[in-house]
Amino acid sequence: MGVLALQGDVREHAAALRRVGVTVVLVKRPEQLEGLSAIVLPGGESTTLSMLLESSRILEPLSAWVNAGRPTLGTCAGLVMLASNIEDGRADQAKLSGLGITVRRNGFGRQRFSFETSVEIPSLGSPMEAVFIRAPRIVDVEQGTEILGVLETEAGAEAVCVQKGNIVGCSFHPELTDDVRIHQLLVDIARCA
Numbered sequence: 489m490g491v492l493a494l495q496g497d498v499r500e501h502a503a504a505l506r507r508v509g510v511t512v513v514l515v516k517r518p519e520q521l522e523g524l525s526a527i528v529l530p531g532g533e534s535t536t537l538s539m540l541l542e543s544s545r546i547l548e549p550l551s552a553w554v555n556a557g558r559p560t561l562g563t564c565a566g567l568v569m570l571a572s573n574i575e576d577g578r579a580d581q582a583k584l585s586g587l588g589i590t591v592r593r594n595g596f597g598r599q600r601f602s603f604e605t606s607v608e609i610p611s612l613g614s615p616m617e618a619v620f621i622r623a624p625r626i627v628d629v630e631q632g633t634e635i636l637g638v639l640e641t642e643a644g645a646e647a648v649c650v651q652k653g654n655i656v657g658c659s660f661h662p663e664l665t666d667d668v669r670i671h672q673l674l675v676d677i678a679r680c681a
């Protein structure tokens with residue numbers, strides 16, 4: 489499996505994948521996408537990632553990958569990249585549109601800049617500790633995209649983990665805890681794909 493290795497928490501994702509028994513390729517060049525069974529788009533800064541994807545010429549093959557519905561996990565900035573609509577983004581930032589969601593960048597506001605809390609992901613068995621860092625807020629989920637996990641907020645239950653076909657995204661950082669269930673989910677999806 490690949491981890492997009494242009495920026496952000498690449499090492500942590502690679503370590504989590506190794507913990508679930510996966511051989512990891514750190515993807516820095518377009519030709520490295522060939523032959524992968526899945527790819528992780530890590531957190532970092534989506535506007536920077538967007539520029540680096542263009543300059544490294546990975547944007548086009550990665551768009552084709554996502555368009556073909558191949559197994560992909562995007563976390564935090566990676567989720568922003570996978571959204572079909574981005575609020576508070578840069579007008580020219582790349583959008584892969586693998587998930588039918590609208591995200592608002594840094595949507596949890598100043599007070600809740602970064603926080604750790606428990607989220608409910610019923611299909612993965614139990615609550616999960618989740619680290620949010622300048623996290624995108626999922627403000628709309630379109631038909632065809634399934635909500636896997638929710639966070640209880642003052643506004644009610646909000647989606648924080650979603651899936652459309654073989655593409656999964658979460659607004660938190662599953663690579664920063666010891667819980668590897670999200671990475672295991674990607675492995676299971678890749679096995680069935």
Ligand code: GLN
Nearest residue numbers: 531532533534564565622
């Ligand atoms: N706020 C960042 C962005 O919009 C995401 C932060 C993160 O990945 N931890 O790209």
